[in-house]
Amino acid sequence: MRVLTAFLIASAALAATPTLHTPLPMDHDLHAPWLKKAEMGCMDCHVGGDFTPPIPAPSCHGCHLGETPRAPRKAPSSCTTCHAVREELLPTDHLSGWLTQHGQAARAAARRCADCHEDSSCLGCHDRRGAGAASPHGPGFSSLHGLDARMDPASCTSCHTGETCTACHSTGATPL
Amino acid sequence: MIAAWIAALGLAHAGASATAATEALPDFYGDPRWRSRVGVEVTQQAGPWRLEAAGAARDTPVPGLDAQADLLRLRVSSTQNRWSLDAGRSAVWDARGFLRLDGVRAELRPSSAWSGQVLAGRLWTPDPTASADTWLAGGAASFEPDASGLTALRPRYTLGAELRADGDQLQPRLHAAAAAWSLAGVRLLGQAELEPSTDARGQGRATLMASAPLSGTVTGGASLRWEDLPPAGLPMGASSPMDWIAADGYAAAQGWAERRGLRAQAGAIAHQDALGGSGELRLRRSALDVFARGAAINGAHYAGGGLGTDHRLGPATVAGTSALYRLTGLDQRAGWISETRLDGEIPLGPLRLQTRAAGGVDRLRAPWFSVRVSLCAGGA
Numbered sequence: 001m002r003v004l005t006a007f008l009i010a011s012a013a014l015a016a017t018p019t020l021h022t023p024l025p026m027d028h029d030l031h032a033p034w035l036k037k038a039e040m041g042c043m044d045c046h047v048g049g050d051f052t053p054p055i056p057a058p059s060c061h062g063c064h065l066g067e068t069p070r071a072p073r074k075a076p077s078s079c080t081t082c083h084a085v086r087e088e089l090l091p092t093d094h095l096s097g098w099l100t101q102h103g104q105a106a107r108a109a110a111r112r113c114a115d116c117h118e119d120s121s122c123l124g125c126h127d128r129r130g131a132g133a134a135s136p137h138g139p140g141f142s143s144l145h146g147l148d149a150r151m152d153p154a155s156c157t158s159c160h161t162g163e164t165c166t167a168c169h170s171t172g173a174t175p176l
Numbered sequence: 177m178i179a180a181w182i183a184a185l186g187l188a189h190a191g192a193s194a195t196a197a198t199e200a201l202p203d204f205y206g207d208p209r210w211r212s213r214v215g216v217e218v219t220q221q222a223g224p225w226r227l228e229a230a231g232a233a234r235d236t237p238v239p240g241l242d243a244q245a246d247l248l249r250l251r252v253s254s255t256q257n258r259w260s261l262d263a264g265r266s267a268v269w270d271a272r273g274f275l276r277l278d279g280v281r282a283e284l285r286p287s288s289a290w291s292g293q294v295l296a297g298r299l300w301t302p303d304p305t306a307s308a309d310t311w312l313a314g315g316a317a318s319f320e321p322d323a324s325g326l327t328a329l330r331p332r333y334t335l336g337a338e339l340r341a342d343g344d345q346l347q348p349r350l351h352a353a354a355a356a357w358s359l360a361g362v363r364l365l366g367q368a369e370l371e372p373s374t375d376a377r378g379q380g381r382a383t384l385m386a387s388a389p390l391s392g393t394v395t396g397g398a399s400l401r402w403e404d405l406p407p408a409g410l411p412m413g414a415s416s417p418m419d420w421i422a423a424d425g426y427a428a429a430q431g432w433a434e435r436r437g438l439r440a441q442a443g444a445i446a447h448q449d450a451l452g453g454s455g456e457l458r459l460r461r462s463a464l465d466v467f468a469r470g471a472a473i474n475g476a477h478y479a480g481g482g483l484g485t486d487h488r489l490g491p492a493t494v495a496g497t498s499a500l501y502r503l504t505g506l507d508q509r510a511g512w513i514s515e516t517r518l519d520g521e522i523p524l525g526p527l528r529l530q531t532r533a534a535g536g537v538d539r540l541r542a543p544w545f546s547v548r549v550s551l552c553a554g555g556a
Contacts, residue, residue, distance in 0.1 A: 162415030
C-alpha cells in the first residue's frame with residue numbers, strides 16, 4: 001500500500017490533478033460515526049488545519065485504501081467512488097499497446113500489478129473458454145496466423161497448446 | 177442450458193456476479209452451430225480472509241467436448257503482515273511469465289527485504305483440447321533492497337527451483353531473475369530458466385527486457401529472448417508450436433516506441449532454419465484506429481493494413497474493423513486477403529444483444545462470411 005500511495009502521489013505530480021466527482025460524495029454526517037469509532041479528529045484529515053476542499057489525497061486513501069491502522073473495514077475502496085475519470089489514474093506505461101505488452105511488463109514487476117489488480121483480473125481473461133471468450137486476434141488472422149506463429153511460436157502458448165494446431169492441420173487438407 | 181441461465185440470473189439477483197452468454201453461429205457452408213457459457217462468480221471478504229469461487233458450464237463445438245462444466249476458481253486467500261496463503265486456482269506471475277495453478281501457494285515475508293514463495297499443485301491450461309497432466313512443487317527466494325524516491329530503481333533478485341511430474345517422468349527446473357522498476361516508469365528484467373537434462377543438451381530460455389519513458393511524450397522498450405524451453409505455463413506432455421517451427425530453439429528481438437497514440441513496433445526472429453522480421457505502425461486517435469503491418473520469414477511474407485472505428489449511438493455501441501493484406505504463403509502462392517468485422521451491442525434491460533458480422537477473402541482466395549449473435553447477461 002505504501003507503494004500504491006507513492007505511485008498515486010507520483011502520478012499526481014507528473015500529470016494533471018485527477019478529476020474528482022463534483023461535489024465529492026463526502027458527507028460529514030455519514031463519516032461522523034466511523035471517525036468517532038476510529039478516534040479521529042478534524043486535523044487527521046485536514047492536515048495542517050487546511051479546510052479548503054478537497055483535502056489532500058493521502059487523507060482519503062488512509063481509510064479508503066486501508067493504509068491507516070485505525071481505518072474502518074467498511075470504507076469503500078473503489079477508485080471511482082471519488083475519481084470521475086478512471087483513465088486518469090492509469091499508470092503512464094498503460095499505453096495503446098498494453099494489451100499485447102502487459103505480459104512482459106508484469107514479468108519485470110509482478111508485484112506492482114497487485115497494487116490495483118486482484119488475481120482474478122488475470123484469470124478473468126486467461127481462463128476463458130467457449131462463448132464470451134475474448135480474442136486478441138485482429139482481422140485476417142485466420143490467413144496470417146501461420147506466419148505470425150513463425151515469428152514467435154512461444155507466444156501462442158499463453159492460450160494454446162500444439163493440439164490446437166493439429167486439430168486442423170493433421171487432417172491433410174491444411175498441412176503445417 | 178435454459179435452467180443454467182435461470183440459475184445465473186437468480187444468483188445475480190441474489191447479489192452474486194453471474195454471467196451468461198449464448199452464441200448462435202449460423203454457418204453458410206452447412207455447419208451451423210451454437211455454443212453457450214454460463215458462469216457464476218462469488219467473492220467474499222471477511223477480515224484478511226478472501227473467498228473467490230467461479231465456475232462455468234459450456235457447450236462447445238470442439239469435437240469430443242460437447243459439454244463441460246469447469247470449476248474455474250475456488251480460492252481462499254489470506255494476506256497478513258508476514259505471510260499470505262492461496263489455496264485453489266491462482267494466477268502465478270513471476271519473471272518467467274504466467275502459469276495457472278490448481279493448488280497451494282504460500283508467500284512468507286520475514287523482513288522488508290527478503291521474501292519466499294512455495295507452491296505445489298497441478299498446472300491448468302485453458303486449451304480444452306490439451307490432455308497433458310502436470311504436477312509441480314517448487315519455491316523461490318527473493319531479495320528486494322529498500323529504495324525510495326520517484327526515480328530510484330527498485331531492484332528485486334530471485335532464485336528458484338521446482339520439480340515437475342507427468343506420470344513417471346520427472347523434470348527439474350531452475351530459474352533466476354534480476355528485475356527493477358521505478359515510479360517514473362522504468363522496467364528492467366534479466367531472467368534465465370534452465371531444465372537440466374541427462375541429454376548432452378539441456379534446454380533453457382532467457383530474457384533481457386527494458387522499457388522506459390524516453391522523453392516527456394515518448395515511451396519505448398526493447399527485448400531480446402532465447403526460447404528453447406516451453407514456457408512455464410505449458411504442461412510437460414503438451415506439444416507446442418515451437419516443436420514444429422523451431423525445435424532447436426530461437427532468438428527473438430523486439431523494439432517499440434509510442435508517442436501520443438502513435439506506436440511503432442518491429443521484431444526479428446532467428447533460428448536454425450530461418451531469419452524473419454515483422455513491423456507494425458498503429459495510430460489511435462479517439463474513435464479511429466489506423467494500422468499497417470508486415471512480416472517476412474522462410475520466403476513467405478505479407479504486408480497491408482486497415483482501419484477501425486467505434487461509436488456510441490444512444491444506448492447502442494457499434495464498431496467496425498477492416499483490413500487488406502497481400503500475402504505470399506509458404507507455398508509461394510500470392511494473393512490478396514481481406515476481412516471486415518462489424519460489431520454491435522444493444523442493451524435489453526438486464527441483458528445485452530451482441531452481434532458480429534464478418535466476411536472477406538481467405539488465403540485460398542475463397543470468399544467467406546459469418547454471423548454470430550450472442551445474448552449476454554453480466555460481464556460475459
